[in-house]
Structure formats: C-alpha cells, structure tokens
Amino acid sequence: MTALVKAELRKLFTTRLWWIMMLVMIVLVAVNLGFLIGLAGVRQNGSAGIPARDTAEWAQLAWSAGSGGAIFTMILGVVLMTSEYRYQTITGTFLTTPRRNHVIVAKLLAGVLVGALFGLVVLVFEAVTVFPAVLLSGGELSLSASRIPQISIGILAMLALYALFGIGLGALVRNQIAGIVGAVVWAYVIEGIFTGIPVLHPIGRWLPGGAAQALMSIDVDTGLGASRWLPAWAGALVLVGYAVVFAVVASATTVRRDIT
C-alpha cells in the first residue's frame, strides 16, 4: 500500500497543478486576511462588526480564515480522480494494479496527505501574517485565548478531508469540468449559504463545512447573529461520517465499472 500511495503522490507532483492550486489558495487566504485586517474594529450600522485587531476574538476569526483553503484541496481531489479518466491513464493504473480497491484506498490516503500538506502551508502563512498583525496593533498573543491550536487542528482536518471528498466526487461524476463545478457550487454556494447565515445553521451544522466550523468552535458574532454549531466532538464525528460515505462512493463507483 505504501508503494501505491507513493505512486499516487508521484502522479500529483509530476504535473504542475498542485503548486498552481497552492498559490491560488494562498492568494485567496491572503485576500480574506486583508479584509479582516482592514475592517478590524470598524463599526457596521452601529453594531460590533469585526472585532478590533488587539482582541483574542479577532485572532480567532483571522486564524480561521485558513479554512477557505478547503475548496482548493477539494478541487485537487476531484482532479486527482477525474484526470485519470480524462487522459485515460486509468487504463495504465488498473493494468499496474488490477485490484481497484487498492488503487482507490491509495488515492484517498494520498489525497488526505496532500490536503494536510496544504493545511500546513496555510497555517505557516497565517503565522507570518496574523501574529505580526496582532502584535503590531499592541495586542497580546495568547494561544489559549485565541484558541489557535484547536482552530489549527480544525483547518488541518478540514483541508485533508475535503481532498478526500473531492476524490469521492470525482469518482462519482468522472467528468473533470462537472466535478470542479460541483465542488465549487457545493463549497461556495450551498455550504456558503447554510453555514454563513446563522438562522440556517440547524441545517448547515450537519454539512461538512458546518461540522468543520464546529471542530474549530469559532463563536464570534460578526453582526449576523450567534452561530449554532454542534459541539466539537460531534463535528468531528460528522466529518468522519462524510469521509466514510465519500470513500464508499469512490470505491463502489470504480470497482465494477468497465474501462473501455
């Protein structure tokens, strides 16, 4: 299995897509952080809005911006699977490893590893931007008050698992464009609506994005109302549940299918 995971990682790192995706992800997180830094402490319609930069709440909010990278690991997962069909490399893959379940498991593991790597990169990037932002505005950096360790675990888990979700989605639709559009619509539109608007949280908290929020336990009211996430442990369980579902989908749609 180690050999197969290595082969899958080699597939990803011998094409250009991975670093392009990583670059775009960092740019997006940077833009988000830019807004959070620029709008910190600005009152909106008389209410609190985004907290001031020297507060622990702001550090919490800023640190959680890294979860925006999940869409990129999901797209990466979609491509990892669908490019095999798009370029018909699936034939060679199954000739080398005719036990298709092994290929799928190796792909899922490789996806989780790469997703976690992306998570680490995001965290490093946040460290070099958020820390100075807090310190320069005279705030104190308290890891426990800003709950950075827990949020970091949430980001790592989210980015790793979204790569896995992408692989499952890719195995299901097989068409690369459809898979990427599906991932974007899911992460930005559906999850964006149901996890972004607090009154919809009773539904949103059962979605992967909401479960990931629960894992990070961000509870900062930015003027839209209080969040109603699941407890952190339940969020983790929901995420694991989705991972199992997507893994089963990936395997079930691939094992018996004729490769013509």
Added chain:
Amino acid sequence: MAAIEINNLVKSFGAVKAVDGVSFTVDAGSVTGYLGPNGAGKTTTLRCLLDLVTPDSGEALVGGRRYSSLPAPVTEVGAVLEATSFHPGRTARNHLRIMCTAAGLPLTRAGEALEQVGLADAADKRVQGFSLGMRQRLALASALLGRPRVYILDEPANGLDPAGIEWLRGFLRHLAHDEGAAVLVSSHVLSEVEQTVDNVVIIAKGRLVRQGTLTELTSNGDTAVRVRTAKPAELAPALEAAGATVEQAGDGVLRVRGLDAEAIGEVALDRRLVLTEVAQERSDLQKVFLDLTEER
C-alpha cells in the same frame, strides 16, 4: 498450458454483442495476429483478458489465471492498449516511474525501457509534444518495464512510420522467438502483421471466422490463376484438355486451377490466343480478410 487462453468469451454493450463466443489460445514462443476490421471486437477481447472489462460469460485467462488475480501483473504481462493514455503535462520518464513505483520495480527500469524503444532522447520531455509514433513507443516501453513473458498489444503499429513498423516487427519476433514470450497482437491491417505472425485468429462482428497457423491459412486454399483473353470460349476447353479446372468469371476472365501461369501461357501460345492479363489470385488469408473488411 497455454500462455493466453480465451474460452467462449461473450460481452455485450447494451444491445450490441461486441464479442460473441470467441475461443483461442496463444502459446509461449509464438506471435499470434488477432485480425479483424474496426469494431470487430478485438479491443473488447483484449480488455476482457486484462480485466478492464468484465465479460458476460466465458473466461479470458493469462497463464491459467485471471489477470486481476496475478500477484505481480506487470512482471507477467505487458500490455499496450492505446497510445493516447498519457497525461500531456507529464514527462515520459515520469510516466514510467509512476508505474515502477506502483509495481515495486526499481526506478531505473524507466530509463532502460525508454532506451529499448528508442525514446532515450525524449525521456524528459512532456508527452504533449510527442507524435503518435512516439506515444506508441512510450506505450510499448510501459509494457516492457516488468520484463514480462506475455505481451498483449492492441494495434501497436498505429501511427508508426514505415521504419517504425519494420522495427516493431523485428522487435515482436525477437520477443517471441528469441526470448520465448507469448505475443498477441491485434491489427486491422493484415500487411502490418503478415510478416511477423506465426498464427492468425480472424474475428468479424464479434465472431471467430478463421484461425490457424499462417502457413495453413495461406497454402490450404485457393491458388487460382486469373486469366483474361478475348476468346475465352476457345481457351477454356484447351486449358481443360491440359488438365486444369476452369471457371468462367465473365468479361473474358477465367479462373484457372491446376495449372500454373507458365503452363497456361504455353497452352495459349499453342492455340495462338492472346492473353491480356495473367495474375496469381491473392492468397486465401488475404481473401478471407478482404471479404470481411470490405463486407462484400
């Protein structure tokens, strides 16, 4: 035990019967040509053999086992299916290295296989710049990685230039006759494989039409001479008198069996008859093949 064994293989795609009860075997040390027009079911047969497609019934075995149950398939079977299945942004060497990694082969095999197919100079170029012939060679290199004893090649000559086809012929003969490998090679162009193969299996519309050794198929059949003359009514009895069987084909054409071209010419000279055409009819293999491919 035959290296490749196909028993009563049946596979339909929807209402279309792609393969309909095909059986044949391929032995070690021989090259078998799997011939048929486009859409005859060749590729489906080969894909069943490699467990990429699940047959409806029957079995397709390599070394007596299903491909997917082989412990180290790449070291037992080398397959070339289509020259298009490469990621365009990846280099040739990286393609092969991925296979080496997954199959547990040393990475150095990638370079060696590229050397063997004459692609060493292009090893580190992206596949998107490759010609069809180069892709075909790369596909062949991937089949060579594990030094297998069985080769399954689907239209490997597609896209090769004449020199490449000549090289491929020699290479396949070398694999079978010098290294003792079993080679199954499909083609829709008879002339591509005629000088290479020992055995021939011909398929059309999913059904087996003919099989046998190349010599069997070419010597057993028709060896008629086609003769055209202005006076067939005079020539025919003269030829029959000389011991030939003559068939009038109309338009002054006679199909003559039992006499060779020289003897026919002598009969015509004796009777002072002018022959406007004398031709050996095509061998049986070619005729069978043409009948199928042209669907006359």
